[in-house]
Amino acid sequence: MNVYDSSRMADVMKALGFEQTSDPQEADVIIFNTCHIREKASEKIFSELGRFKPLKKQRQAQGRDLILIVAGCVVQAESAEFMDRAKFVDIALGPQTYHRLPEMLRRLEHQRQQRLMDVDFPAIAKFDSLPSANAQGVSSFLAIQEGCDRFCSYCVVPYTRGAEYSRPMREILTEAQQLADSGTKDLMLLGQNVNAWHGEDDDGNPSDLSRLIEKVARIDGIERIRYVTSYPSDFTDDMIKMHRDIPKVMPYLHLPVQSGSDRILKKMNRRYTVTQYEDIVLKLREACPEIALSSDFIVGFPDENDCDFEQTMDLVKRVGFAQSYSFKFSPRPGTPAAAMKAQIPEEVKTKRLEALQSVLIEQHAQYNALFLGKEISVLLESKAKKEGVLLGHSPQMQNVTVKADESLLGQIVRVRITKTAATTLDGILQE
Ligand code: SAH
Ligand code: SF4
Numbered sequence: 178m179n180v181y182d183s184s185r186m187a188d189v190m191k192a193l194g195f196e197q198t199s200d201p202q203e204a205d206v207i208i209f210n211t212c213h214i215r216e217k218a219s220e221k222i223f224s225e226l227g228r229f230k231p232l233k234k235q236r237q238a239q240g241r242d243l244i245l246i247v248a249g250c251v252v253q254a255e256s257a258e259f260m261d262r263a264k265f266v267d268i269a270l271g272p273q274t275y276h277r278l279p280e281m282l283r284r285l286e287h288q289r290q291q292r293l294m295d296v297d298f299p300a301i302a303k304f305d306s307l308p309s310a311n312a313q314g315v316s317s318f319l320a321i322q323e324g325c326d327r328f329c330s331y332c333v334v335p336y337t338r339g340a341e342y343s344r345p346m347r348e349i350l351t352e353a354q355q356l357a358d359s360g361t362k363d364l365m366l367l368g369q370n371v372n373a374w375h376g377e378d379d380d381g382n383p384s385d386l387s388r389l390i391e392k393v394a395r396i397d398g399i400e401r402i403r404y405v406t407s408y409p410s411d412f413t414d415d416m417i418k419m420h421r422d423i424p425k426v427m428p429y430l431h432l433p434v435q436s437g438s439d440r441i442l443k444k445m446n447r448r449y450t451v452t453q454y455e456d457i458v459l460k461l462r463e464a465c466p467e468i469a470l471s472s473d474f475i476v477g478f479p480d481e482n483d484c485d486f487e488q489t490m491d492l493v494k495r496v497g498f499a500q501s502y503s504f505k506f507s508p509r510p511g512t513p514a515a516a517m518k519a520q521i522p523e524e525v526k527t528k529r530l531e532a533l534q535s536v537l538i539e540q541h542a543q544y545n546a547l548f549l550g551k552e553i554s555v556l557l558e559s560k561a562k563k564e565g566v567l568l569g570h571s572p573q574m575q576n577v578t579v580k581a582d583e584s585l586l587g588q589i590v591r592v593r594i595t596k597t598a599a600t601t602l603d604g605i606l607q608e
Contacts, residue, residue, distance in 0.1 A: 184310075250338065281295065317356045317364060319352055327370060401556065475503075550595075575602050
């Protein structure tokens, strides 16, 4: 979601006549986009800002300026305190107000000594007043839903992103068309709770995510569709059918389970049981046998004992994941779980995370090994560091490297897999 927001901020700046650069020395404005989900991510901004302090001072000494803008959930969560902590920042804004960047930059120009902050929640206005979207490359993100009403006890999202909001279908289809027109072939639909998306079609018929995707699939140029992140108990049979029936929907699903213990799921305020999760997986695999499953896990949630943790390990072994993300529980200020008794010592969290990740990595490697010798279709998306090698993704979202000419960038090609590891497949281009 943050990558998407950054690209939309780039769209806003472009409309003002700015050009994007990856070289800070060249920049007149630097925008930092921040994440508050875990403490580690959240603290990054302060060390990053420290790195740019000398550059700002140097610019000021030369009589020009470097405008530093911080956006995102850290600003939203820390509000006024953020400005006190980050003395060099000119503008700070939350994830719902970046459409107001032009106005804030204008105000700054008139009153150079001012520092500005905007952490409102005008969710609807944001999407209404953004300029047209430019493709982020051959693969692009498109936010269709924002915010969350689930209030999992560990999570900051409902506080930083605000209440759940579904963008209207027409607006989404227009943006998808703009992205297709500017070169997007692979579209990732985004939402904190993406399968809670709901809306109406042009005739006023109520629509859910499967209906929306059916419409997106009709856009010429869009060849591959994915969506992230799905909440297990909102995963309907219509979604399962969609995977079976719409070829453009890729056989990949990120369906975070978080824990394999019903006791912990309850404390997390996740509204499903392990059995319900596995039932969805079963039905999905029946409908779409080639589907790759991915999940998030949190270890060391308050009061998680060895038996709860073993249940997570068992679930992993039963389900078999192609990809995953796993984290130590990070107490976030203001969330119920941060105030729970029986917080787990850091060394126990570390041990559990290591144990879980070693099983998961092994599992990812085994999954990828199934592709050895197979011919698959790969969308070539970027150049690898190594000369003459291109990077792309398989339908199952595996990273694939292949020796190929640059002129093939942006094409879907056939590749025979010759080598596999836990995080990549290497292959040879097929004529
Ligand atoms: N909406 C998605 C998750 C969005 S946050 C869902 O419900 O699955 C992305 C991931 O960050 C979560 O799935 C969770 O695994 C992790 N996460 C969120 N808050 C966390 C915290 N306080 N500590 C550790 N991991 C956390
Ligand atoms: Fe956070 Fe996801 Fe739970 Fe919403 S559903 S509160 S985004 S973890």
